[in-house]
Amino acid sequence: MKKLVTISLFIFWAVVTAILTAGLVFRKDQPINPVNPPTSDVPAGGQILDAAAVARHNFVRDCWLIINSKVYNVTNYLSAHPGGVATITPYCGQEATRAFDTRDQGRPHSNYANSLLVNYYIGDFNQTVDQAQLDQNTQNTNSVIPRGDDGEDD
Ligand code: HEM
Structure with missing residues (x-):
């Protein structure tokens, strides 16, 4: 009987030791600071004006172009x-430098056309922009009353 108790006790402690050892060996590292996850490069309230961000504006009612960065x-x-509308819409949400520079036909836009661009500028491509600033720029550019002429005096 005494021998049986001794063996039982030995097995019991062997199992306990094995469980504790396994717990130490397979322990998962806890995050150092689980409350504050690592911050990305993008500041709070900001976003990178990259190809993916621009691509979300590929509609006639919401058309962004990338021209010369x-x-x-x-x-x-x-x-x-x-x-015409249809010459620009295929480029909404996309890189359009070549299309703008060549008017799709090998001829560049006039200086006048280039001077209009500033009215529609909302930010630099691939740069981080403040969300509030971007919203403001978008609102401003949506409020411009466009001149539909070709810049020539009649
Ligand atoms: C993907 C972009 C664009 C394409 C493919 C494109 C294409 C064209 C084409 C084919 C014409 C000739 C129309 C004709 O003479 O019958 C034209 C004229 C014109 N476009 Fe664009 N365009 C683009 C973007 C823009 C933008 C963003 C602006 C200004 C904000 C602009 C301003 C003008 C102006 C003012 C003219 C009159 C001619 C001139 O001054 O060069 N275009 N465009």
Whole structure:
């Protein structure tokens, strides 16, 4: 009987020791600061004006273009464009430098056309922008009353 108790006790402590050892060996590292997850490069309230962000504005009612590393909200200009709406819409939400520089036909836009761009500028491509600033710029560019002329005096 005494022998049985001794063996039982030995097995009991062997199992307890095995469980504790396994707990130590397979222990998962806890986050050092679970309350504050690691911050990304983007500041709170900001976003990177990258290709994915611009691509979300690929509609006639919401059209952004990337031209020479700057992002333009040309939504308001579409209906005034001397080249027509349909020449620009295939580029909404996309890189449009080559299309703008060549008017899709090998001829550049006039200086006048280039001077209009500033009215529709909302930020630099691939740069972090403050969300409030971006919203303000979008609102401003949506409020521009577009000149639908070709810049020539009549
Ligand atoms: C993907 C972008 C664009 C394309 C493919 C494009 C294409 C064209 C085409 C084909 C014309 C010739 C129309 C004709 O003479 O019958 C034209 C004219 C014109 N476009 Fe665009 N356009 C684009 C973006 C813009 C933007 C963003 C602006 C200004 C904010 C603009 C302003 C003008 C102006 C003012 C003209 C009159 C001619 C001139 O001054 O060069 N275009 N465009």
